[in-house]
Amino acid sequence: MSGIRITNLRKSFGDYTALRGIDLQVPNGTLLALLGPSGCGKSTTLQLLAGFEAPTEGEIWADDTLLSSPRGVLPPEKRGISLVFQNYAVWPHKTVAENVAFGLTIRRLPKAEVAERLTRALRTVRLDPLRDRYPSELSGGQQQRVALARALVVEPSILLLDEPLSNLDAHLREEMRFEIRQVHDLLGITTVYVTHDQSEALVTADRIAVMQSGIVQQLGSPEEVFERPSNAFVAGFIGSNNTLAGTSEGEGAIRVGDHVLTAPDRSGAAKGGSVALCVRPSKVRLGGDGGLPCNSLPGTVVRSAYLGEHRDVLVDIGGDRTIRAFVPPEHRYGPGAATTVHLPIDACQILAPAA
Amino acid sequence: MGVISTSSRDAVARPVMARVPLVKATILGAVVLLLVLLVVQPFGWVLFNSLHDDATGAWTLNNYARVVQSADLIEPLVNSLVLAAATALIAVGIGVPLAWLVSRTDLPFRRSIRVLTLTAFVTPSFIGATGWILLAAPNSGWLNTAWRWLAGEGAGAPLNIYSMAGAVFVCGIYTVPYSFTMVSSALDEMAVELEDAATTLGCGVLRTMVSITIPLAAPAVIASFILSFIQGLTLFGVPAFLLTPTGIPVVTTKLAEFYQLFPPEIYLAAAYCMPLLLVTGALFWMRRRYLGRKQYVTISGKTRAGRQIHLGAWRWPALFLALLLPTVAVFLPYAALLLVSLTRAWGLGLSWENLSLYWYWWAIFGNSETHTAIVNSLVYSTLGATLCVALGTLVAYIVERRMMPGASLLGAVATVPIIIPGIVLSVGFFAAYTRAPFNLYGTPLLLIAAFAATFLPIAYAHGGSILKGIGPELERAARSLGAGEARTFLAVTLPLMGGGLVSGWFLVFIPIIRELSVAVFLITPKTNVMTTLIYNAKDGGNYEAVCAMSVLLLLITLLLVAIARPLAGLTGARRTSRKTATAAGVPS
Amino acid sequence: MTDISRRGLLKTGGLVGTALLSGGLAGTGFARLATAQDDPLYAAARKEGALTLYWGSYEQQTMEAIRDAFKAKYPGIEVQLLRQASQTVYTRLRLELQNGVAECDSLGTTNLLHYTELKKIGALAAYEPPDAAMLPAAFKGLDKDAMYHVGAISLTSINYAPGKVAAPPTSWMALLEDQWKGKITTGSPAFSGDVASWVVAIRRKYGDDYLRRFGQQKPKVGQSNVDTVTDILAGERVVGSGAPFSYTLTQKAAGNPIDVSVPTDDAILNLGLTGIPAKAPHPNAARLFTNFLYSKEVSDILSRNFWPTLRTDVAWAEGRSLDQMKWFRNTGDDLAAEVAEGIAKWKELVR
Known part of the structure; x- marks a missing residue:
């Protein structure tokens, strides 16, 4: 097992720059989620980690071994890094057992040890009865487990998971999240988990790196990332969020159109600089006086959707801006109704705009 | 999911950074060297020749000036382009639906149709043309005669094989096997989940084929279109037999005239090939533009069982359509050839006393050269095809996986030979291989090398279209589990290419065994091959012998195909375990 | 096999025939199997042990019969025969010269120009075959330096389908009659040396006007003049112009319904030549073979294959001879x- 250290990692494909200087530390035994929308550079980071691409600039270290630098790349087969692919990449011409045993035979282990470890691995993923099947005869979930067993049976020092659940149906996906976390807790393998699904990241990861435009926007624990997003992009990407762009009126104040709103300020912007006010829809109140110290704005209901556990209401606050509020389902708002939007000051944050 | 293992674990701490591994460097070096020897050198000679004067041997651009300026030389180019484009359209228009029917549906007699299509492939084009002359010459063609018998003496001749349409038809039907084989091996490996919507017959199935299946096989369709186009450009036999009588010149017949002149204008002929190179280059550029924007991976790591589309009531009409090609490309012309080969003197027509097996006896026992030629043909084709497929596949792999800088240049190099008509290429090979340090003249190696080089583009294109269908993550998975590049190629890529490689081998083997013009200056009495013998018999007007030897060539090749078929069956990439295929839990 | 054709007989009969003839003609110098003792040239050739023939004259069967007769008469010499079209053989020899390869011992092609050109670049060796004395006088001593000699005599005539043509055309001029419109087949001068010779001869005789009128007859133009026979046998056309005399007669002998008509305004005669390359690896064997061409054995083989013989004392098949016909x-x-001019005119006026 090794910790991973990535310094100033850059990767360009011709004119296109996929990674623009990434620094990451993954302590030994932790599970890091690389989270971001498609095209953010998370898959490129994974390919670089696995050794399939050479960095344009920067270095990747596993403990004190230099894995990748522009001068050279340790080939994938020498890294002790296992990779599970989005589409599983199980070999259609090999049986389940042959798939899983492949890495062991490559290592020229004694026959008996191969057989023993193979059986153990198949049992753990509950595929032992299907060991002589070919992948075309397996369900998606079974193929996924083959891929996972194949990656783990060689006891890698680092495990990379590339959107491993995205091809599964919703129900299976939810179940597999916990299984992956469980495997990690048992084996303690340093793991990098690429996903675009924030709830997957929140459930499985020790630490989350939120990526956008080839840059790590924030690296922190799930709680930190959710509760103290470093900028408006992170706030918007993790969980539901309202973002009101504006200019700083000095620390703790933001001008949005005609309104000046106050909130805890983590933007570091000087007066007049562009900032954004972020607030979760679940914290927004509608009508009445709001109770807590609030920024209050008049508005008109645009639409209202009943979602069972709450009601999702969209309110126009003028100047082409809207606020989403999740309110108790028993409160009914018809489109066109006038109301007041309350943004509790403690629930608001003034952040740097999306990078 | 529980404990996998937490026991001893390899330490990852290795201080060394990797260099290019020795094995990889050796293989890359060998491939580059082979390409230089087999292709760059002979082509270099062709280029060198094109820049020299035939009479004086001095450097000149005059050959090119003549090609550009002389209307006499431009007309054949235009005709060749028309012939090539029409040939490619027919080849793709027939070959692709046929491939779909055979690979994807429950069409009856699929296996036989595959074999029959290969049979069409075995036929040297001048033999096919001969067969069709017997069938559809305006006065004497048997089909025309039959028509007059049905419709009355004054009915005229509905078919005239001596026309552009006739040449296009014959070129087209004998080029269909290219598109058929390439597209069907792509379809064989393609997952069906995208076709799932098509459960009912009629419009549903057809629309799925046209709008989903075929576009997914686009790399193979386009590669086969280009190969068919090149075939239409470089065929000599068909235009020589069918277009010369109507006075329509094409590039290859014009080239033959250059060689026929005294003194022969060999260097002008070399320059005259260069426009073909330009046109083909443009086609490849267009292909890149088209395919570049899309991703085609048909074997991803996520698999579904292959499934057949049920044609239902359409099975028999579909069979009728599928049999059209074998009928026009195999049954009819070979019936004609067979009848001629069985006559003592074919001008006497069919009669009991004119029937004879003499010409078969002659071809097998009566001619001392035939034995050597048959053995030579088989040995050279087998070795040449093997070398060609091995090299072409490696080049395709290097190009597809971008394993070295300038990989696409390798691909371009591997594509050049087939574009140069054989008679010109033959001169290039002669110059390249007979000099020191090779001194291969008179050895079998000369022919094997020339054959392998000539058909390298087919092996390369075919290999590329198979590789385009194999997701790179299947290889990456092996790499991340500790397999080096060579091991990954052998353990994962090669088996996945499997059946496709076998069909690719035939795609090369068969053109080699029927190739004539590349061999023309390279054979020696000891290294003679079947086709030169057949052509000599044709040259001597001995049609009964030509027909008998053609039928023999066909039978020998079919025998080989029959022997090799089970081999192809063993290596299908999408396997199912025989025991559990129908067990519960298999998703459909 | 009850219906062994002439060719079959020839194939197997090459050796037998030679032996029979030898017995009957004992004492004529080539009657018995040659022995190295009393023939120094054979002794030298045998020492070389091999002979490579590059021949375009004569079709495969005749050429193989000649080769087999040579092997029978001169055992101990390995003979390799490369039979390809004349122009191909010549081009190959040129390629070999350019690339410094010497394989060919005896060249036999149908174009005199090949030899004048090769002689010019010093690529031929002189040799005076003693038995060439038996050649028809007109073809003796073609080259004053004895660099090349007659290797074959080829005649171009008219052929036709006897069953379909009551009275065949008897002259080139007659081919221009209305009755033959749309009925003629011919080869292309761009592909066939014999047809090119015919075009040159016809232009000399009748000028371009003949070609123009010939074009108006809408002939079917194949490649080789052998195609005329194919077209006639297939029934595609009934009369062939610029047609091969010997080959037509071979087909006739095989039982096919075809015959020749020797034009009264001259059969066109084209000579095949033979020479020994200066760098021939087996020069003595080459000389031995060259002389053998004028032997009675070879002329007998030629006669049986309906070729004009190379000796005045061996009659042609069917009792024909050069003296009976007008030739040019x-x-x-x-x-x-x-x-070149003829081909250009042809393309302008006929095609």
Whole structure:
């Protein structure tokens, strides 16, 4: 097992720059989620980690071994890094057992040890009865487990998971999240988990790196990332969020159109600089006086959707801006109704705009 | 999911950074060297020749000036382009639906149709043309005669094989096997989940084929279109037999005239090939533009069982359509050839006393050269095809996986030979291989090398279209589990290419065994091959012998195909375990 | 096999025939199997042990019969025969010369120009075959330096389908009659040396007007003049112009319904030549073979294959001879230009 250290990692494909200087530390035994929308550079980071691409600039270290630098790349087969692919990449011409045993035979282990470890691995993923099947005869979930067993049976020092659940149906996906976390807790393998699904990241990861435009926007624990997003992009990407762009009126104040709103300020912007006010829809109140110290704005209901556990209401606050509020389902708002939007000051944050 | 293992674990701490591994460097070096020897050198000679004067041997651009300026030389180019484009359209228009029917549906007699299509492939084009002359010459063609018998003496001749349409038809039907084989091996490996919507017959199935299946096989369709186009450009036999009588010149017949002149204008002929190179280059550029924007991976790591589309009531009409090609490309012309080969003197027509097996006896026992030629043909084709497929596949792999800088240049190099008509290429090979340090003249190696080089583009294109269908993550998975590049190629890529490689081998083997013009200056009495013998018999007007030897060539090749078929069956990439295929839990 | 054709007989009969003839003609110098003791040339050739023939004259069967007869008469010499079209053989020899390869011992092609050109670049060796004395007088001593000699005599005539043509055309002029419109087949001068010779001869005789009128007859133009036979046998056309005399007669003998008509305004005669390359690896064997061409064995083989013989004392098949027909041969120093001009005119007026 090794910790991973990535310094100033850059990767360009011709004119296109996929990674623009990434620094990451993954302590030994932790599970890091690389989270971001498609095209953010998370898959490129994974390919670089696995050794399939050479960095344009920067270095990747596993403990004190230099894995990748522009001068050279340790080939994938020498890294002790296992990779599970989005589409599983199980070999259609090999049986389940042959798939899983492949890495062991490559290592020229004694026959008996191969057989023993193979059986153990198949049992753990509950595929032992299907060991002589070919992948075309397996369900998606079974193929996924083959891929996972194949990656783990060689006891890698680092495990990379590339959107491993995205091809599964919703129900299976939810179940597999916990299984992956469980495997990690048992084996303690340093793991990098690429996903675009924030709830997957929140459930499985020790630490989350939120990526956008080839840059790590924030690296922190799930709680930190959710509760103290470093900028408006992170706030918007993790969980539901309202973002009101504006200019700083000095620390703790933001001008949005005609309104000046106050909130805890983590933007570091000087007066007049562009900032954004972020607030979760679940914290927004509608009508009445709001109770807590609030920024209050008049508005008109645009639409209202009943979602069972709450009601999702969209309110126009003028100047082409809207606020989403999740309110108790028993409160009914018809489109066109006038109301007041309350943004509790403690629930608001003034952040740097999306990078 | 529980404990996998937490026991001893390899330490990852290795201080060394990797260099290019020795094995990889050796293989890359060998491939580059082979390409230089087999292709760059002979082509270099062709280029060198094109820049020299035939009479004086001095450097000149005059050959090119003549090609550009002389209307006499431009007309054949235009005709060749028309012939090539029409040939490619027919080849793709027939070959692709046929491939779909055979690979994807429950069409009856699929296996036989595959074999029959290969049979069409075995036929040297001048033999096919001969067969069709017997069938559809305006006065004497048997089909025309039959028509007059049905419709009355004054009915005229509905078919005239001596026309552009006739040449296009014959070129087209004998080029269909290219598109058929390439597209069907792509379809064989393609997952069906995208076709799932098509459960009912009629419009549903057809629309799925046209709008989903075929576009997914686009790399193979386009590669086969280009190969068919090149075939239409470089065929000599068909235009020589069918277009010369109507006075329509094409590039290859014009080239033959250059060689026929005294003194022969060999260097002008070399320059005259260069426009073909330009046109083909443009086609490849267009292909890149088209395919570049899309991703085609048909074997991803996520698999579904292959499934057949049920044609239902359409099975028999579909069979009728599928049999059209074998009928026009195999049954009819070979019936004609067979009848001629069985006559003592074919001008006497069919009669009991004119029937004879003499010409078969002659071809097998009566001619001392035939034995050597048959053995030579088989040995050279087998070795040449093997070398060609091995090299072409490696080049395709290097190009597809971008394993070295300038990989696409390798691909371009591997594509050049087939574009140069054989008679010109033959001169290039002669110059390249007979000099020191090779001194291969008179050895079998000369022919094997020339054959392998000539058909390298087919092996390369075919290999590329198979590789385009194999997701790179299947290889990456092996790499991340500790397999080096060579091991990954052998353990994962090669088996996945499997059946496709076998069909690719035939795609090369068969053109080699029927190739004539590349061999023309390279054979020696000891290294003679079947086709030169057949052509000599044709040259001597001995049609009964030509027909008998053609039928023999066909039978020998079919025998080989029959022997090799089970081999192809063993290596299908999408396997199912025989025991559990129908067990519960298999998703459909 | 009850219906062994002439060719079959020839194949197996090459050796037998030679032996029979030898017995009957004992004492004529080539009657018995040659022995190295009393023939120094054979002794030298045998020491070389091999012979490579590059021949375009005569079709495969005749050429193989000649080769087999040579092997029978001169055991101990390994003979390799490369039979390809004349122009191909010549081009290959040129390629070999350019690339410094010497394989060919005896060249036999149908174009005189090949030899004048090779002689010019010093690529031929002189040799005076003693038995060439038996050649018809007109073809003796073609080259004053004895660099090349007659290797084959080829006649171009008219052929036709006897069953379909009541009275065949008897002259080239007669081919221009209305009755033959749309009925003629011929080869292309661009592909066939014999047809090119015919075009040159016809232009000399009748000028371009003949070609123009010939074009108006809408002939079917194949490649080789052998195609005329194919077209007639297939029934596609009934009369062939510029047609091969010997080959037509071979087909006739095989039982096919075809025959020749020797034109009264001259059969066109084209000579096949033979020479020994200066760098021939087996020069003595080459000389031995060259002389063998004028032996009675070879002329017998030629006669049986309906070729004009190379000896005045061996009659042609069916009792024909050169004396019975009017013939014309293109001669002159500028034949190459004349051929090129003829092909151009043909393309303008006929095609």
